Amino acid sequence: MQLSFRLFRLISKAVLKSWRNQMKKTLTVLMALFMLGTIGHAFAQDRNGKNPSMSPKHRLTRQHRRIKNGVKSGKISKSQHQQLAQEGKDINQERKADLSKDGGKLDQSDRKNLESQENLRSEQIHQDKTGN
Numbered sequence: 188m189q190l191s192f193r194l195f196r197l198i199s200k201a202v203l204k205s206w207r208n209q210m211k212k213t214l215t216v217l218m219a220l221f222m223l224g225t226i227g228h229a230f231a232q233d234r235n236g237k238n239p240s241m242s243p244k245h246r247l248t249r250q251h252r253r254i255k256n257g258v259k260s261g262k263i264s265k266s267q268h269q270q271l272a273q274e275g276k277d278i279n280q281e282r283k284a285d286l287s288k289d290g291g292k293l294d295q296s297d298r299k300n301l302e303s304q305e306n307l308r309s310e311q312i313h314q315d316k317t318g319n
Contacts, residue, residue: 243282243293243301247275250305253312262316271312278304 254271257263263271278301285297293301 243278243298243305246305247279247282250308250312251275253316257312257316262318263312264315267315271308271315274304274308274311278308 251272254263254268254275258265258268281304282293282301285293285301289297
């Protein structure tokens with residue numbers, strides 16, 4: 188009886204140790220895959236080597252969403268909304284004109300100009316939402 192109990196404990200320890208090692212390996216592989224996936228997503232680029240979420244068009248869309256949320260929450264008034272919407276339309280028209288002028292691509296100076304306008308608009312949205 189004593190011998191069978193010791194044998195059982197010895198076998199169970201070996202099985203448990205093997206199971207733990209297998210779980211460690213599995214968790215390590217899963218963590219590595221997760222990290223690779225998040226890093227890959229963070230550096231996502233389109234076929235031109237640019238991050239599409241940082242394009243001027245996408246940025247205007249995000250700003251419009253922020254304005255809409257501000258109006259919905261009551262932090263941005265109708266007049267502020269109209270002013271910001273007009274600024275957005277002006278920036279978008281300029282973007283389209285620059286694209287047609289440059290054959291469908293923004294050159295560096297046009298991109299910097301649009302970015303500075305969008306930065307000013309973003310600051311204005313923030314000020315209107317916070318009241319500063």
